[in-house]
Amino acid sequence: MSDLITPFALGLDMPQGDPSAHGVKGANLMTMAQLDLPVPPGFVISTALGRDVSDGADELPKDALEAISAAISTMEENLQQGFGTGEKPLLLSVRSGAAISMPGMMDTVLNLGFNDVVADCVAKITGDERFAWDTYRRFIASFAQVVLECDPYDFEDMLDDLRVAANVETDAELPTERLREAVERSFAIVEATSGEPFPQDVHQQLRLALLAVFRSWNTDRAKRYRELQNLDDTGGTAAIVQAMVFGNRNSESCTGVYFTRNPSTGDATPYGEWLPNAQGEDVVSGMRTPCELTEVGRDLSMSSQPSFEAAQPSLYKELLGIGAQLERHFLDMQEIEFTVESGTLYMLQTRTGKRTPKAALAVAVGLVEDGIISRSDALSRCSDDELSALQVAKVEVSKAAKPLAKGLPASPGAVTGAIALTSEDAVAMAAQGEDAILVRAETDPRDVHGMHAAIGILTSRGGMTSHAAVVARSMAKACITAALDVAIDIDARRFTIGDHSFAAGDIITIDGATGQVYAGPQPLVRPKADGALAKLLEWRDGNDG
Incomplete structure (x- = not known):
């Protein structure tokens, strides 16, 4: 061995x-x-x-x-x-x-090794009971969902109840006594689902977690x-x-995802999201809407929350330096998961960043211009079929109706289709030859078949690095996330945007490049080749790489 x-x-x-x-x-x-x-x-x-x-x-x-x-x-x-x-x-x-990277498709267990004794010990060592019980309840939920196959919505519903009881909006605001209650109620969920108490033996926890991860x-x-x-x-x-390492350790801790280039456009600008006093799953799951990594991103999204660049300028500079080093080492755009614990930066993962086809061209050209790869390398990354398919549609704004809502432009392309409120509906509609737009509060790995069947995805929560955004870009699907004005009532099979109500099967249009949502069909146009696409076509036709 x-x-x-x-x-x-x-x-x-x-x-x-x-x-x-x-x-x-x-x-x-x-x-x-x-x-x-x-x-x-x-x-x-x-x-x-x-x-x-x-x-x-x-x-x-x-x-x-x-x-x-x-x-x-x-x-x-x-x-x-x-x-x-x-x-x-x-x-x-x-x-x-x-x-081969399969973002969000397989399992992770965080904070393993907690039990009642360890929780008390962590509270004593750190002098922070809130941190200890917050981390313990996170571990129980993670382990229960991955290993014991408990329903994740049981835990989210429980946290919703606690947030209402505490009159707060986010988990990060829950007081210590509510987090203790979260632990006890999590134990009850586990026992009701599995018929067994939550395991306190940490070696058993590790063995079961490894089995679950391999089986995923x-x-x-x-x-x-x-x-x-x-x-x-x-x-x-x-x-x-x-x-x-703990992004939920204190106010000097955080977690985030950083792309060395924009995965939607390919622009050579830092791009990503972060959450203070949080752990990585909070960002990528889509259950919370994160903050912007950069000041430019914050301005574009009109967010009132601080950017990582403004909140932690020295760590932001350190992160960008690491990103540049990794990009030159791996010869490609990188997607980096990071955590800051008590002011110290840690790298948890780097991989070649998932990107839209349009962004792939711009990244290839940008890497050439930065002296990282050659023209022939860039051309080898883009087939003729990909080059010809890259002129994605957009809404012809001058002839379109007024948009009803705006979210984050997670993956470009404009599409018109019928509303599907579940992945199963999207698959059934596609089988009948009907264009479907999957509308969800957020997506998770169980929705991948519906995302594949749909021509576009719209979520009311999440961010630019959430599951919906990352998978949509890898599938070259139009996608909008964090359309906060979209209020979904899954039981009634409809959603509202202000005074406007939409039922499953109604027609909407989304533009993933602008983040705008429209009622009914809207005029779409396909732009001519320009920018990176035009440059690559010139290199290909000139063959002077």
Whole structure:
């Protein structure tokens, strides 16, 4: 089992990351550690074990358990922390990582290692009971949904009740006593669903979490995504076990997603979102609408919330420097997940950023102009079919009606279609030859089949890096997120925008380049080739790369 476990940490001698063995996430974490970037330590469990478990094993092999235990012991020694102990507890994230990035399709468990004893210990060590109970309730919900297959909406409904009772709008405002109540009510949800109390043994937690992460390779949503994207179905996933850093630690902590270039347009400008006093799942799940990373983004979105650039200028500068270094190393635009704990920046992931076809051209041209790749490299990344398909439609504003709502322009393209309020409706409508626009509060990995069937996606929550936005860009679908004026009543099968009411099947138009929502069909136009597209066509026809 010598190849089963590969540790990574700053200053550690380690092999070159191999996506086929370590997954993209694990391989890139190893690379970042080798580049002396701030990566929390951990270890990668290879895809070989992932394939064995995803093929139906109901337990981890004995030699694998022994190797994992030894790796945990090494982390305990190096960090001077104890897994499941009352003093300086070691807390972990357990994440999937396939050889080809599948954003949001497989499972993650955060804050693993919490139990009643550890929660009391964390409260005592930090002097912050609120942080301890907030993190504990997050772990219970994460573990329950991924490992015990509890319904995520049971936890969200419970938090809605607590926010109403506390008269606050966000989880970050819940007081300590409400978070303690969240823990107790989460225990009740688990026991009602599984028939068993929540496990307090941290080694059992880790074993069950690893089994769930490996098995997530063969969930319906993951298999459907691979089928839709024509991806290999046999590779399996690695698992990354890593020391936690806490974006919810205090007011000097946060989490975010940073694209080194704009994934919708390809412009060479920083782009992303962040949330103060939060963890990564808060940003990417779409359950909360995050803040803008940059001042330019804040101005464009007319947000009243501070940008990361304004709130943490020195960390923002450090983040951009790391992004430039990673872009030159990987020779492509990067999507970076980061966390700040008590004023210290950490890198949790980097990968080639999902982008729209239009953005792909602009990124390729920009990388040439920045001296990172050659013209021939840029042309090799864009086929003739892709070049000809890139003149996406937009609403002809001078002839269109007044828009009724505006959200974030998550993925460009303008489309007219009938409203589908569930993924199943979108699939059924597409099967009948009807163009559907999927309208949801937010999407999650279970909606991937509906997103594929729809010609556009509209969500009332989420942000530019939410599940809906990332998947829509990868599918080249028009998408608007955070259209806050869209109030959906799923039981009544309708939604309202102010005084206007729309039922399932009604026709709307969305423009993913402007974020505007219109009633009924609107005139659409396709622009002529310009900008990056025109430049690439010139390079191709001149063939002087």
